[in-house]
Amino acid sequence: MTHNVIDLGSDTDLAKAVAGLMPGLWRDLADLVRIPSVFPSPDVAEARQAIVKLFQEAHITEAGELSLTHQGKPLTPLVYADKAGPVNSPTVLLYAHYDVQPANKAGWHVTEPFAPKEVLCGTDKRLYGRGAADDKSGVMLHLAVARAFGGKLPVHLKLMLEGEEENGTGLLEDYLIAHPDDQRFKADLIIVADTGNVALARPTVTTTLRGVVTVDVTVHTLRKPVHSGMYGGPVPDAFTCLVRMLSTLHDANGDVAVKGLAVDDLPWPAVDETRLHEEAAMLDGVRFVGTGTLAQRLYGKASVNVVGLDAGLPQPNKSANVLRDKASARISMRTAPTQDPAAAQRALIDHLKAHVPWGVQVETTPGITAYGFSANPNGTYFPLVEQALKAAYPGSVKVERAGQGGSIPLVHAFQVVNPNADIVLWGCEEPKCGIHGPDESVSHAELQAMATAEVLLLDRIGKAGHHNGGAM
Numbered sequence: 001m002t003h004n005v006i007d008l009g010s011d012t013d014l015a016k017a018v019a020g021l022m023p024g025l026w027r028d029l030a031d032l033v034r035i036p037s038v039f040p041s042p043d044v045a046e047a048r049q050a051i052v053k054l055f056q057e058a059h060i061t062e063a064g065e066l067s068l069t070h071q072g073k074p075l076t077p078l079v080y081a082d083k084a085g086p087v088n089s090p091t092v093l094l095y096a097h098y099d100v101q102p103a104n105k106a107g108w109h110v111t112e113p114f115a116p117k118e119v120l121c122g123t124d125k126r127l128y129g130r131g132a133a134d135d136k137s138g139v140m141l142h143l144a145v146a147r148a149f150g151g152k153l154p155v156h157l158k159l160m161l162e163g164e165e166e167n168g169t170g171l172l173e174d175y176l177i178a179h180p181d182d183q184r185f186k187a188d189l190i191i192v193a194d195t196g197n198v199a200l201a202r203p204t205v206t207t208t209l210r211g212v213v214t215v216d217v218t219v220h221t222l223r224k225p226v227h228s229g230m231y232g233g234p235v236p237d238a239f240t241c242l243v244r245m246l247s248t249l250h251d252a253n254g255d256v257a258v259k260g261l262a263v264d265d266l267p268w269p270a271v272d273e274t275r276l277h278e279e280a281a282m283l284d285g286v287r288f289v290g291t292g293t294l295a296q297r298l299y300g301k302a303s304v305n306v307v308g309l310d311a312g313l314p315q316p317n318k319s320a321n322v323l324r325d326k327a328s329a330r331i332s333m334r335t336a337p338t339q340d341p342a343a344a345q346r347a348l349i350d351h352l353k354a355h356v357p358w359g360v361q362v363e364t365t366p367g368i369t370a371y372g373f374s375a376n377p378n379g380t381y382f383p384l385v386e387q388a389l390k391a392a393y394p395g396s397v398k399v400e401r402a403g404q405g406g407s408i409p410l411v412h413a414f415q416v417v418n419p420n421a422d423i424v425l426w427g428c429e430e431p432k433c434g435i436h437g438p439d440e441s442v443s444h445a446e447l448q449a450m451a452t453a454e455v456l457l458l459d460r461i462g463k464a465g466h467h468n469g470g471a472m
Helices: 011-033 043-057 134-148 170-176 237-248 273-279 294-300 341-354 382-392 407-417 443-466
Strands: 064-066 078-083 091-097 117-121 124-128 154-164 189-192 204-209 211-220 302-308 326-335 361-370 400-404 422-426 439-441
Touching: 011 043, 011 124, 011 134, 011 382, 011 443, 043 064, 043 078, 043 134, 043 154, 064 117, 078 382, 091 407, 117 382, 134 154, 134 302, 134 443, 170 407, 189 443, 204 382, 211 237, 211 341, 211 407, 237 326, 326 341, 326 407, 341 361, 361 400, 382 443, 407 422, 422 443, 439 443
Parallel strands: 091 154, 091 189, 189 422, 204 400
Antiparallel strands: 064 078, 078 154, 117 124, 124 439, 204 422, 211 326, 211 361, 302 326
16 A cells, blocks of 8 residues: 655645545554454454554555563564664654553443444544544554655654553563663654643643552451341451441542652643543532642642452342451552652552551552653753644644653653653543543544644654764
């Protein structure tokens, strides 16, 4: 397959090139959404092979599958390419992931998860389906770069597309940190296309990410379940004990009550309360929790949530009058960008152990730990990044620098391996996308604008020609 490439010489020419590529990018995105690439299903391999073919057809003939092994464990192969640019040109590494969150039909109204559907939204249109935004739209941004330049890239380009990001295995992060001299992952600039603007058509660079830790806690009270009528009262129920412990994780204001956690206070833009209430699908009358600015609560302070619960309970209409012998919960903590995750995990475990009621037996099992991220605000390439975004969104007043409450653990690994490189986080995942939830979607206008921004950025970097010591 061939793609028309305009003679690129100006921002206008580049924008026209991307506009001309959009019908094909939109179709290819829909085709990728049809592949239910949930790790570790065989569909992940199908998506990977389809993406390799797309990039090879877009003149990145170096694109292929790269298999890595860490501590005897094979990683899901990367889609990887290393394509030389002009002599002495800067090296830019483009990252996204092609695996997606699991999805069933429950809660999906516009379409089924892996049956992509286009819906008109005023002058825009949206593509619905699992992965349309997170993160197959990121793959499309990088594909747009390949197609727009037609193989004549202005920079030395490295492509790195992951197939197990959503599973949280951490193997790729561990591999990079264990192999800091692996030249395949060195660059002057790393573009992670797995975030998004604070709102549609409001160009944003994500400058901070929270870290994440998990802990599993299990309460044991009895050798077996027993009748609540015969023993209820003096005999403790495991589920009730667990609930009491979980209730201590927050104070009366809703702030996390775990001691010793970091709090960051950076100049994030203000968060609109009304918009956040709507975007988070909060019910009428439900209030925000915690203290401090909304931006700080979203980006700079720890949050604690119970994300899994198991007490062996039947459905409410099939309940049994028994005291539970054991009950378990998985606790997820998002941490401040500068927080040491191992220290946060220890603090969470210490808090749980300090709030065990009535002498019951408690097991705590540490889960994942992942660092947050804070970008260098004075990075070499950030002026060019903001110029590219302004040109791609000509009606915008300014480019915003915002935090994100979520976590991308690999970014910390990139930072360790490339201490002198700039890391740019952007993408198409604005709030209306509803990533990880039912009716996930992506905006056509946002995809076109962000693809234009990425093409413009690489063009500017190639013309500037400077290095920051990130790649060798």
